[in-house]
Amino acid sequence: MDKLFIVANLKSYKTETEARVWLEVFKKINENPQVFTQKEILICPSFTLLSLFSNFFKENNLPVKVGAQNVSPFEEGAYTGEVNAGQIKEFGDYVIIGHSERRSNFKESDDVLLNKVKISLEHGLTPVYCVQDKDTLVPENVSILAYEPIFAIGSGNPDTPENADEVAKSFVDKNKIVLYGGSVNPENIRSFTQKENIKGVLVGGASLDGQEFIKIIQNA
Ligand code: PGA
Numbered sequence: 001m002d003k004l005f006i007v008a009n010l011k012s013y014k015t016e017t018e019a020r021v022w023l024e025v026f027k028k029i030n031e032n033p034q035v036f037t038q039k040e041i042l043i044c045p046s047f048t049l050l051s052l053f054s055n056f057f058k059e060n061n062l063p064v065k066v067g068a069q070n071v072s073p074f075e076e077g078a079y080t081g082e083v084n085a086g087q088i089k090e091f092g093d094y095v096i097i098g099h100s101e102r103r104s105n106f107k108e109s110d111d112v113l114l115n116k117v118k119i120s121l122e123h124g125l126t127p128v129y130c131v132q133d134k135d136t137l138v139p140e141n142v143s144i145l146a147y148e149p150i151f152a153i154g155s156g157n158p159d160t161p162e163n164a165d166e167v168a169k170s171f172v173d174k175n176k177i178v179l180y181g182g183s184v185n186p187e188n189i190r191s192f193t194q195k196e197n198i199k200g201v202l203v204g205g206a207s208l209d210g211q212e213f214i215k216i217i218q219n220a
Contacts, residue, residue: 003038003039003040004039004040004220005179005201006200006216006217007042007044007179007200008044008207009069009096009099009202009203009204010043011204014046014049016052019049019052022210023053025210027060028214029041029214035217036063039220041063042067042094043065043066043067044067045066047070047083050088051090054092065092066091066094067126068094068096069095069096069099070097070102070116071083072084072085073115073119074115074119075119085119085123085125086123093124094127096127096128096146097120097130098130099130100130100148100150110137113139121141126143127144128179128202129142129145132149133149134167134170138171142176143175143177144177144179145178146178148182148202149182151182152181152182153181153204154183155182156183158188159180161191161198165196165198169196177200178199179199180192180201181201181202181204184202185206185212185216186212186215187219189201193220
Protein backbone atom coordinates (compact mmCIF):
# COMPACT_ATOMS: atom_id res chain seq x y z
CA MET A 1 0.00 0.00 0.00
CA ASP A 2 1.81 3.10 -1.19
CA LYS A 3 -1.04 5.53 -0.72
CA LEU A 4 -1.31 7.30 2.61
CA PHE A 5 -4.21 5.91 4.54
CA ILE A 6 -6.48 8.56 6.09
CA VAL A 7 -9.15 7.13 8.37
CA ALA A 8 -12.03 9.02 10.01
CA ASN A 9 -13.38 7.47 13.19
CA LEU A 10 -16.69 9.28 13.73
CA LYS A 11 -17.21 7.41 17.02
CA SER A 12 -20.71 7.58 18.50
CA TYR A 13 -21.51 10.90 16.85
CA LYS A 14 -23.96 12.06 14.16
CA THR A 15 -27.63 11.53 13.63
CA GLU A 16 -28.69 10.80 10.06
CA THR A 17 -29.49 14.50 9.54
CA GLU A 18 -26.06 15.54 10.81
CA ALA A 19 -24.39 12.88 8.70
CA ARG A 20 -26.08 14.21 5.56
CA VAL A 21 -24.70 17.68 6.31
CA TRP A 22 -21.21 16.20 6.81
CA LEU A 23 -21.44 14.33 3.51
CA GLU A 24 -22.52 17.41 1.56
CA VAL A 25 -19.53 19.32 2.93
CA PHE A 26 -17.16 16.42 2.39
CA LYS A 27 -18.31 16.04 -1.23
CA LYS A 28 -16.26 19.15 -2.04
CA ILE A 29 -13.19 16.91 -1.83
CA ASN A 30 -14.07 16.19 -5.45
CA GLU A 31 -12.85 19.67 -6.43
CA ASN A 32 -9.35 18.20 -5.96
CA PRO A 33 -9.73 14.70 -7.39
CA GLN A 34 -5.94 14.20 -7.50
CA VAL A 35 -6.00 13.56 -3.72
CA PHE A 36 -7.41 10.14 -4.51
CA THR A 37 -4.31 9.11 -6.42
CA GLN A 38 -2.12 9.68 -3.35
CA LYS A 39 -4.47 8.93 -0.50
CA GLU A 40 -6.79 6.12 0.46
CA ILE A 41 -9.67 7.58 2.44
CA LEU A 42 -11.73 5.47 4.81
CA ILE A 43 -14.73 6.70 6.80
CA CYS A 44 -15.97 4.72 9.78
CA PRO A 45 -19.40 5.93 10.95
CA SER A 46 -21.85 4.29 13.35
CA PHE A 47 -23.61 1.12 12.19
CA THR A 48 -26.84 3.05 11.62
CA LEU A 49 -25.07 5.23 9.03
CA LEU A 50 -23.10 2.61 7.09
CA SER A 51 -25.68 2.32 4.34
CA LEU A 52 -26.07 6.10 4.01
CA PHE A 53 -22.31 6.61 3.64
CA SER A 54 -21.71 3.74 1.25
CA ASN A 55 -24.64 4.71 -1.00
CA PHE A 56 -23.63 8.36 -0.98
CA PHE A 57 -20.06 7.59 -2.09
CA LYS A 58 -21.33 5.28 -4.85
CA GLU A 59 -23.93 7.73 -6.11
CA ASN A 60 -21.41 10.58 -6.17
CA ASN A 61 -18.61 8.51 -7.70
CA LEU A 62 -16.31 9.22 -4.79
CA PRO A 63 -13.57 6.59 -4.40
CA VAL A 64 -13.90 6.61 -0.63
CA LYS A 65 -14.00 3.43 1.47
CA VAL A 66 -16.40 2.69 4.30
CA GLY A 67 -15.75 0.74 7.48
CA ALA A 68 -17.35 -0.05 10.82
CA GLN A 69 -16.02 0.83 14.26
CA ASN A 70 -16.79 -2.54 15.80
CA VAL A 71 -17.97 -6.04 14.90
CA SER A 72 -19.58 -8.91 16.73
CA PRO A 73 -17.19 -11.66 17.83
CA PHE A 74 -19.88 -14.14 16.70
CA GLU A 75 -21.39 -15.22 13.41
CA GLU A 76 -25.05 -14.39 12.77
CA GLY A 77 -27.36 -15.84 15.36
CA ALA A 78 -29.10 -15.22 18.64
CA TYR A 79 -26.82 -12.42 19.85
CA THR A 80 -29.19 -9.58 20.64
CA GLY A 81 -27.75 -6.18 19.89
CA GLU A 82 -24.74 -7.38 17.90
CA VAL A 83 -23.88 -6.50 14.29
CA ASN A 84 -21.96 -9.28 12.56
CA ALA A 85 -19.19 -9.22 9.97
CA GLY A 86 -21.43 -10.45 7.15
CA GLN A 87 -23.84 -7.58 7.80
CA ILE A 88 -21.01 -5.03 7.74
CA LYS A 89 -19.57 -6.47 4.54
CA GLU A 90 -22.74 -5.43 2.67
CA PHE A 91 -21.70 -1.80 3.15
CA GLY A 92 -17.97 -1.66 3.83
CA ASP A 93 -14.63 -3.40 3.55
CA TYR A 94 -12.96 -2.40 6.82
CA VAL A 95 -13.51 -2.57 10.55
CA ILE A 96 -11.72 -0.90 13.46
CA ILE A 97 -10.94 -3.48 16.13
CA GLY A 98 -9.35 -3.07 19.55
CA HIS A 99 -9.86 0.66 20.01
CA SER A 100 -8.89 1.63 23.57
CA GLU A 101 -12.40 3.02 24.17
CA ARG A 102 -13.77 -0.47 23.54
CA ARG A 103 -11.11 -2.14 25.62
CA SER A 104 -11.79 0.14 28.60
CA ASN A 105 -15.54 0.89 28.40
CA PHE A 106 -16.66 -2.52 27.17
CA LYS A 107 -13.94 -4.65 28.74
CA GLU A 108 -12.97 -6.24 25.44
CA SER A 109 -10.22 -8.77 26.12
CA ASP A 110 -7.48 -10.02 23.80
CA ASP A 111 -9.50 -13.24 23.32
CA VAL A 112 -12.62 -11.37 22.21
CA LEU A 113 -10.54 -9.17 19.91
CA LEU A 114 -8.92 -12.24 18.41
CA ASN A 115 -12.38 -13.64 17.56
CA LYS A 116 -13.38 -10.33 16.01
CA VAL A 117 -10.30 -10.34 13.80
CA LYS A 118 -10.79 -13.97 12.77
CA ILE A 119 -14.42 -13.55 11.88
CA SER A 120 -13.79 -10.26 10.05
CA LEU A 121 -11.10 -11.82 7.89
CA GLU A 122 -13.37 -14.78 7.10
CA HIS A 123 -15.94 -12.31 5.76
CA GLY A 124 -13.43 -10.33 3.73
CA LEU A 125 -13.26 -7.33 6.06
CA THR A 126 -9.85 -5.78 6.64
CA PRO A 127 -9.25 -5.00 10.33
CA VAL A 128 -7.61 -1.75 11.35
CA TYR A 129 -6.27 -3.04 14.64
CA CYS A 130 -5.54 -0.50 17.37
CA VAL A 131 -2.49 -0.90 19.57
CA GLN A 132 -1.76 1.27 22.57
CA ASP A 133 1.98 0.67 22.76
CA LYS A 134 4.81 -1.52 21.48
CA ASP A 135 3.76 -4.42 23.68
CA THR A 136 0.12 -4.69 22.62
CA LEU A 137 -0.63 -8.20 21.43
CA VAL A 138 -1.50 -8.31 17.73
CA PRO A 139 -3.51 -11.22 16.33
CA GLU A 140 -1.96 -13.10 13.44
CA ASN A 141 -2.95 -12.05 9.92
CA VAL A 142 -3.66 -8.44 10.87
CA SER A 143 -1.94 -6.27 8.30
CA ILE A 144 -2.97 -2.71 9.26
CA LEU A 145 -2.35 -1.33 12.74
CA ALA A 146 -3.16 2.02 14.28
CA TYR A 147 -0.81 3.08 17.07
CA GLU A 148 -2.96 5.16 19.42
CA PRO A 149 -1.42 5.95 22.81
CA ILE A 150 -4.20 6.38 25.36
CA PHE A 151 -2.95 9.77 26.63
CA ALA A 152 -3.21 11.19 23.11
CA ILE A 153 -6.80 10.22 22.33
CA GLY A 154 -9.16 13.18 22.40
CA SER A 155 -6.75 15.12 24.63
CA GLY A 156 -5.23 17.64 22.25
CA ASN A 157 -1.91 16.20 23.38
CA PRO A 158 -0.54 14.02 20.57
CA ASP A 159 2.49 11.78 20.87
CA THR A 160 5.68 13.23 19.43
CA PRO A 161 6.17 12.25 15.80
CA GLU A 162 9.59 10.84 16.77
CA ASN A 163 8.18 8.50 19.40
CA ALA A 164 5.25 7.51 17.20
CA ASP A 165 7.69 6.68 14.42
CA GLU A 166 9.78 4.56 16.76
CA VAL A 167 6.75 2.59 17.96
CA ALA A 168 5.59 2.24 14.36
CA LYS A 169 9.00 0.88 13.38
CA SER A 170 8.73 -1.95 15.92
CA PHE A 171 5.59 -3.13 14.08
CA VAL A 172 6.87 -2.34 10.59
CA ASP A 173 9.70 -4.76 11.41
CA LYS A 174 6.96 -7.38 11.78
CA ASN A 175 5.61 -6.52 8.33
CA LYS A 176 2.68 -4.40 9.47
CA ILE A 177 1.39 -1.20 7.92
CA VAL A 178 1.20 1.31 10.77
CA LEU A 179 -1.00 4.40 11.14
CA TYR A 180 -0.83 6.94 13.95
CA GLY A 181 -3.88 8.15 15.89
CA GLY A 182 -4.40 10.55 18.78
CA SER A 183 -5.15 14.30 18.52
CA VAL A 184 -4.28 14.51 14.83
CA ASN A 185 -5.39 17.81 13.27
CA PRO A 186 -4.78 19.77 10.05
CA GLU A 187 -1.76 21.51 11.59
CA ASN A 188 0.13 18.50 12.94
CA ILE A 189 -0.76 15.79 10.43
CA ARG A 190 2.22 16.34 8.20
CA SER A 191 4.66 15.91 11.09
CA PHE A 192 3.37 12.35 11.41
CA THR A 193 2.86 11.37 7.80
CA GLN A 194 6.32 12.53 6.80
CA LYS A 195 7.85 9.97 9.17
CA GLU A 196 9.33 6.94 7.50
CA ASN A 197 7.33 4.29 9.33
CA ILE A 198 3.94 6.02 9.56
CA LYS A 199 1.75 5.28 6.56
CA GLY A 200 -1.34 7.21 7.55
CA VAL A 201 -3.55 8.40 10.38
CA LEU A 202 -6.69 7.53 12.33
CA VAL A 203 -8.57 10.73 13.14
CA GLY A 204 -11.34 11.09 15.72
CA GLY A 205 -12.39 14.57 16.88
CA ALA A 206 -10.97 16.47 13.92
CA SER A 207 -12.92 14.33 11.45
CA LEU A 208 -16.31 15.38 12.84
CA ASP A 209 -16.27 18.58 10.84
CA GLY A 210 -16.26 17.77 7.11
CA GLN A 211 -14.28 20.86 6.18
CA GLU A 212 -11.59 20.18 8.78
CA PHE A 213 -11.33 16.60 7.62
CA ILE A 214 -10.78 17.78 4.04
CA LYS A 215 -7.96 20.01 5.33
CA ILE A 216 -6.40 17.01 7.07
CA ILE A 217 -6.50 15.05 3.83
CA GLN A 218 -5.01 17.92 1.86
CA ASN A 219 -2.25 18.58 4.38
CA ALA A 220 -1.29 14.94 4.87
P1 PGA B 1 -8.82 11.80 18.42
O1 PGA B 1 -9.29 10.25 18.41
O2 PGA B 1 -8.34 12.11 17.03
O3 PGA B 1 -10.03 12.56 18.81
O4 PGA B 1 -7.71 11.90 19.41
C1 PGA B 1 -8.58 9.28 17.72
C2 PGA B 1 -9.23 7.95 17.95
O5 PGA B 1 -9.71 7.71 19.06
O6 PGA B 1 -9.30 7.10 17.04
